[in-house]
Amino acid sequence: MIILDDLDKKVLEHFRGFVVKKDLVGIIKGGANVPAFVLEYLLANTCSTEDEDKLKEGMENVKTILRNHYINPEESSLIQSKLREKGSYKIIDKISVELDSQKDKYWANISNSNIKKANISDELVTNHEKLLLGGIWAIIDMEYDPLITIGTTVFPFVVKEIRPIQLSSFDNNKVSQKRNEFSKEEWKKLLLRSAGYEPYSEGLDERKLNLLLCRLIPLVEANFNMVELGPRSSGKSYIYKEITPYAILISGGQGSVAQLFVNNTSGRVGAVGLWDTICFDESTDKLFKDRDAIPLMKDYMESGSFSRAKGGEISGSASIILNGNINQPVETVLQTSHLFSPLSDEVNHDTAFLDRINLFLPGWEITKFSPQNFTNHFGFSTDFFSEVLKSQRKITYYDALDKYFSLGSHLKQRDSKSVRRIISGFIKLLHPNGEYSKEDIREYLIIAMEMRRRVKEQLKRIGGMEFWDTNFSYIDKETQEEIFVGLPEEKGSSLIEANPLAPGVCYTATSDGDNNTLVKIEVVALKGSGKLNVTGTSSTEVKENIKNTFNYIRANEKTILNEQHSLSSYDLNIQVSNIMGAAIHGGIGSAVYVAIISAIYKKNLKAGLAVLGNVSIGGAIERAQNFADKVTLLSENGAKTVIVPMDNLSEIPTLPTTILGKTDVPFYGNSQMLLQKSVLGE
Missing domain, CATH: 1.10.1900 (c-terminal domain of poly(a) binding protein)
Incomplete structure (x- = not known):
């Protein structure tokens, strides 16, 4: 039923x-x-x-x-016999064509029927050029004529007609009109069911659904370059092999210049001009048959065109996908190398090639599929679905984000282009009617920044300073708030995030002499009347620290804050969290000071920042107790910078050299110096 x-x-x-x-x-x-x-x-x-x-x-x-x-392959002899007996027969099979230049003749090869060198007219080949590039599935009218000979050899099989298995006509207006009848959630579910998945089945949460949608972006965005590395059986090539006749799967090492770009003998344009998407399967093996395919591919990935001596500039619109297996845990790869290292040696250190990747999909997050992950509901038939996707390639939403957001200073031209194109892809998939909200764009912008930043972070590991700008951010044009977007794998096991800290967030450490505690301070500043609300601690000492810091700012707000930012205009909610260790003790005033000021001004703090020391009610900077233990605890949990009081300067020799090698330890003598060294961009 x-x-x-x-x-x-x-x-x-x-x-x-x-x-x-x-x-x-x-x-x-x-x-x-x-x-x-x-x-x-x-x-x-x-x-x-x-x-x-x-x-x-x-x-x-x-x-x-x-x-x-x-035709099943084991029936090939039977079908050849039927053709001989009946004289003609209609078959469903995969047909490809090759040129025999010595005889100046095309031959058709019919895959499962095991028919080699069938006669085919030049006209049919001209009408279906993809026959020459891997072949197509079609309904084929075959004939048998034993009188066709070349010399003494009989070539009796004849291809009379080909009907490719895809829709004969398609109206994209129907899709954009009907999209209005569905909520965004329903449409997303329909797209994923159309690709064969059952959304929200076991293991397929919102995050994974968005990753699966990313696999469709090369089908709606022309000249889009993507890498996906992940475990076996996670469906990396399924989309391009099964659900669209407009994609071709090329096995590792098979890509030749003639096949991909142009055949110098015939002048015929290769796969980049004839397919929407070219997926290199098993890109961890050799990618290309010819060495000179790599510079041509770089050219093509950058501009959608390439130059050959004879034919001048040649264009194509195919998107390029590199798929491969990653056999070690991501954490292990990141400790010893970089995430491009599993790719073929031809390209895995070529920064010019890798920088052309628009999207790096973390396939390691997409688990192996089990039967319940495949849908038993209705979805678009794949021939219709592939037309829906193809029709979107002519449209662009490149500038969609500009109405609501601007991009941070670390995004260079290639980063910006990639982010914009990923957003455009998501709009085409989920909003084919062109109607979307600011929050839709924000959602796609965050995903896009992550997918491109993953490329940049690995380039930084390979190429160093040239790719140092990886702190990707966007600015909300309405609030002027700058939001930074990080990567799940870069966080690793660190408790202190390696990205610029959000306004109001700062880390510190406390100690009772024997036990050390990692502490997170979070301040939210809301328009109000000067109230102070502290949560997360019952320690009188800690509350006293916070109150003294608050009173110090209030007593000196004319010099610390400007007239528009009086403490009496805000209600401050301060959350103190024990991230790791024993009970929270005092000595957190300086971190609270930095968190309050950054929350009020909506300023991000430096990546991986921690602050030690205390601010007295009179503004004096108090020395941090158990200095070496606290700095070590913070450093080992991800702190990139630990700002410490000047009075601790003499204790620097007590720090292990391994800590000083990975964590910056600047000093401050007053609250103004502390702010200058804490705030991003100061």
């Missing part, structure tokens, strides 16, 4: 004839090595229904067509 959810009903109401129940493909496919888009092309015409009887009838019809016309 078919059980429909609300989305199934809505999908059938608005897209009947263009949707299929996705589990039917698996039921029919059985052992047949036929791509999903071939099956769904047949299914959509007869099985786009919730009526169980009609569904069964449609499935039987498809089974009959496959039984009679789809």
Whole structure:
């Protein structure tokens, strides 16, 4: 019995004839090595229904067509015999063509039927150029003519007609109009079901769904370059192999100049001009057959065109995807090398090549799929779905973010271009009607910055100072607030984040002489009347520290704050959190001071910042007790900079050299110096 959810009903109401129940493909496919888009092309015409009887009838019809016309490799001799006996036969198979230059003739090779050197007209080849680049799945009218000979050799098989398995016509307006009938959540679910996934099934949370959507961006964005490294069986190449006839999968080491770019003999443009997406599978092995393919690929990835001596400038729109397996935990790779290291040696240290990658998808986060992760609900048939994706390639939302946000200073031209194109891709996927909100753009902007920053962080590891600007941020045009976007894997096991700290956040350490504690201070400044609210601690000593710091700022606000930022205009909520260790003790005043000022001014603090010391009610800077223990604790938990009181200067020799090697320890003698050394950009 078919059980429909609300989305199934809505999908059938608005897209009947263009949707299929996705589990039917698996039921029919059985052992047949036929791509999903071939099956769904047949299914959509007869099985786009919730009526169980009609569904069964449609499935039987498809089974009959496959039984009679789809060729399994083991049936190749039988099909050749049928062709000989009947004189003509219709088959469903993959057909490719090669040029025999010695005979000045094209030959067709029909994959599963094991027919080599079938006769095919020049006209058919001209009309279907992809035959020369890996081939296409099609319904093929074959004939058998034993009178065709070259010399004494008989070449009896003839390709008379080819009908590629894809929609004959497509109206994108229908999709953009119908999108208005669905919420963003419903549309996202429909897209993912159309790709075969069941959203929110076990292990597929919101984060992973967004990563799966990233796999679709090269299909809607022309000339988009992406890398995905992850474990085996996580579906890295599934999208490009199964759900669209507009993508080609190239095995490692197979990419030649003639196949990819241009055949110098015939002048025919290669795969970059004929496919929407080229996916290099197993990019951890050798990528290219010819060495001179690499400079051409760099050229092409940068501009969408390349130059050859004979033909001048040649353009293409294919997106480039490099997929590969990553066999070690990410933490291990990052400790010893960089995340591009699993790629082929031809490119994994070539910063000019790698900098052209727009999006680095963390495939290690996408776990191996289990049966419940695949949907049994309705989704677009893959031939329709592939047309929906293809139709979006002509549109761009490159400037969509400019209405609401601007990009931070660390994003260079290639970073900005990549971020904009990822956002454009998400809009095309989720808002084909062109209607989106500020919060939609913010969501896509954060994802986009992460995906491009991952490229930049690895380039920094390989190329050093040239790629040093990795603190990616965006500025909300309405509030002028600057927000920094980090990477999950860069945080590693550190408790103190390696990115610029948000306004109001600062780290410190406390000690009772024997036990040390890592402490996080968070201050939220709201418009109000000067109230102070402290949470997270019951220690009288800690509360006294905070109160003294607050009173010091209030007594000196004319010099510390300007007239627009009087403490009496704000209510301060201060949260003190024990991140690690024993009870929280005193000596946190300086960190509280920095957190309060940055919260009021909405200023980010430096990446991985911690502050030691205390500010007395009179403004004196008090020495940090147990100096070496505290600095070591902070450094080992990710602090990049620990600002300490001048009175601790004499204790520097007590710090281990390993700590000084990875953590900066500047000193401050007063509250003004403390701010100058804490605030980002100061």
